[in-house]
Amino acid sequence: MTTYVSSRTFRLAPMSPIILVVTLVLLALPVGFLVAAMAGARFHVVPCFMVTAFYTWIWLRFRPSRFVVHERSLDVIWPLKRREIARDSISGVRLLDREELKQEIGWGMRIGAGGLGGGFGLLWTKRHGFVRMYVSRADGFIWIDRKNSQPWLITPEQPEAFVRALSSSPGIPHSFQD
Secondary structure, eight states: OOOOOSOEEEEBOOOOHHHHHHHHHHHHHHHHHHHHHHTTOGGGHHHHHHHHHHHHHIIIIISOOEEEEOSSEEEEEOSSOEEEEEGGGEEEEEEEOHHHHHHHHOSEEEEEEESSSSEEEEEEETTTEEEEEEESSSSOEEEEEESSSOOEEEOBSSHHHHHHHHTTSTTOOEEOOO
């Protein structure tokens, strides 16, 4: 039996290059509105503030900043909220690469925020129905199976260490690539 001494914190993984490029392009949008407004097109002030407010909402409420593995729970922490997942509600945790993820979910469609810092919200999949999704990379996916709830798809930093930390409780099967 593994003894769990303390909690372990994993930040959301840094953005992969493609997600970083999309994020930078999207961040240029309110700047463009502001420049246009300052150049005399005053009607661009409202879209500038609306887009900025929308981006702020995504960053604070949709994009988690860290995942904390405790002895009895996994805490998902956003700047303005927190969600606790009991470890005894987790039936498995796996590290998946891009191809394994495609095989796991089949066809999928994101519902929620996407592009600005990653993809956050729900992912509807052909094979699993709805999956909670909080990803900032295009690789190093962690699939968390839940006993009586939707699976989760996340991208914490140090994915192998995350799988080991979360699966240190008896009864939580895990797998990852060597």
